[in-house]
Amino acid sequence: MPSKPAPIKKSPAKKAAEKAPEPVPEPEPAPVEAPPADAAPVEAAPTEAAPGAEGEAAPAEDAPAAEGGTPAAAPTAEDDAAAADADAPADAAPAEAAVVEEAPTPPPPAVPTSAPLDVSVDDVTDSSLTIKWNTPETIGDSGLDGYTIEYCKDGTTDWVPVPIREIGERPKIRIPRNLKSCYVKQVGDQINLVIPFRGKPKPVVSWLKDGQPVDTRVNIRNSDKDTIIFIRHAQREDSGVYEISVKVDSFEDKATITLQIVDRPGSPANVKLLDTWDFNAALEWTPPKDNGNTEITGYTIQKADRKTGEWFSVLVHHHRLTATITDLIMGNSYSFRVFAENQVGISEMSAVTKGVATIHKTSIVYKPPEYPERDFSEAPRFTTPLTNRTATVGYTTKLLCSVRGCPKPTIEWLKNQVIIGKDPKFRQISTQGVCSLEIRKPGSFDGGVYTCRAKNQRGEAVVSCKLVVKQVILPEAGKEKGK
Structure with a gap:
């Protein structure tokens, strides 16, 4: 049997080239040429080189491709190290045989990320459902970038990825802290409230006031992340409970905002002069019909002498519906009026008593003291x-x-x-x-x-x-x- 060919020795320059970090390109196969019509068929060259005499070996380059046949076989695993010599001339014999080096050990394969755990389905409706799962037990070296959701129709085995646009986020309204309680503004003030929310795809936002559609005077502006309610000049009729609804598919979140527009109150009603005695006068009245859309905080009582007609405040921030005016001057006549107060201010109009309090002069008879008469004689x-x-x-x-x-x-x-x-x-x-x-x-x-x-x-x-x-x-x- 013929022996295996001896390994080809490489020159030192070729050894240095192999040690370089750049990969050695593999030789491209020679193109196949069509044989002439009158040429006799030739057998394809064997995949291995023909053996020679024992102790001698013809180089692989000495086996040219048969004319009209298939190209020469590719080098074997033992000849991978000699791929760089493919361009050498066929008739040039190497001076010395090359030493074959072993290939480096490949790194261990990367650990893959395991599948999510406890996958479950709930909240199933006619058009949507909710899928829940837990984080995978094993996460690979490259980390976890996200999840891919696929679905398969009943009766088929084809799994189809769910488009990203169909993966939504439940809507959630975030009411600012200052709007969680009653929001109070005065008549004529400008109102500009921003209500942020979240939800995907873009939610559908709607507003109601006291269960009815919002008036056209109230401007509503919506975006992907918030909604704005804007009123240029607030009026009393703008007060009420505003309900905001953010809806994504079948999911919906609602929140309410209470808006209170306040104004100065009206004047008290039915001011009466109950009684006058000595230097005092007693008054009584009823609360105003219009409290300015807020609580009445007190009353201001003033008096005026009928001779001068000038008004002076005698009681301020009075909380009762009755009052006693003291230190009136004898011989003078007085009129009284009452103003209502709330957190905005004092009422523009007042209620004046119909009656007049007159402090009459009382007759005084001086009676000198009686002393015993002394006899000076x-x-x-x-x-x-x-x-x-x-x-x-x-x-x-x-x-x-x-x-x-x-x-x-x-x-x-x-x-x-x-x-x-x-x-x-x-x-x-x-x-x-x-x-x-x-x-x-x-x-x-x-x-x-x-x-x-x-x-x-x-x-x-x-x-x-x-x-x-x-x-x-x-x-x-x-x-x-x-x-």
């Missing part, structure tokens, strides 16, 4: 007595004393125990208890004892003095010189 008493005097003839002189007594005493002057009376030579004066006796140009005979006597109903008092009247004596020498 007393007998005359001289506080300053008469003193002895010396007078000169021809020079007027006075005698003085003072006396007290109640009632006023009567004063009498006496000379040598004889009442002087109305003698023109003497002048008697009595003022504020001071008694005086004036002696005009007394002579030597006017000297003597003078007495002052005071008398009244309670008694009598006497005081005396001595008056000496001297004569001026001129010396003789003086007289002669005068002559």
Whole structure:
């Protein structure tokens, strides 16, 4: 039997080329040429090279393709390392045989991701159903990118993927926190509310107000992710419960928003003046018919004097339906009016009392206190007595004393125990208890004892003095010189 051909040795340059990281391209098979018409058929070359003498081996390149036959067989597994020598000339014999290297060990195969667990079907309707499953037990090295859903019609074995557009998301409305309670705005304010939601494919959004379609004044704008309700100038009739519905196929989510548009209240009704006493007046009234669409927080009471007509607040933020006005002025007449208050402000109009509260003047009679009458009467008493005097003839002189007594005493002057009376030579004066006796140009005979006597109903008092009247004596020498 012929032996196997010896391996072909490779040159060092070819060994370096094999060690390079780039892969060696496989040689393309030679094209098959059609044989000529008169050519005899030739047998195809065997897949293996013809053996030679023992110890010798013809190179694989020496077996050219038979003319008109099939191309030469591809190199065997042992000759894979010599693929790079395919371009060498057929008649060139290699200088040395090449060494065959073993192929590297391939890496272990990647671990595949296992199938989802606990696949179940629920919420089956006429047009939809819900599929649920759990995460696979084993997830490959490349991770989990998603799931592919397929369905198979009954009676067939063909599985068809579900289009992505048919895989939807249940709708869910997300009401902002400030809209979960009653949303309050004043009349004339602008309202712009954004309500986000989610759902796939694009949900169908609808609005209702108190169970009825929304008024055309209310603008609704919808997108894939939210809906907007816009009112340029809010009015009282815009108040109510707004219901939003987001629907995807047979799934639907609903939510409500309560909108309250408030305004200032109307005036109180039936203000009455119940009573007036002393400096006080009592009032009573009923709540206003229009509270401004919000709770009444209090009342303001004012008064006006009918004389001046000016209004003054006497009670503010009063919570009762009755009030007592105090500290009114006597003789004045008053009118009263009441305003209602809420969280927006005070009412534009007020309710005025029909009656007038008049504070009348009461007659006052002064009655002085009665005290026991005191008796101030007393007998005359001289506080300053008469003193002895010396007078000169021809020079007027006075005698003085003072006396007290109640009632006023009567004063009498006496000379040598004889009442002087109305003698023109003497002048008697009595003022504020001071008694005086004036002696005009007394002579030597006017000297003597003078007495002052005071008398009244309670008694009598006497005081005396001595008056000496001297004569001026001129010396003789003086007289002669005068002559």
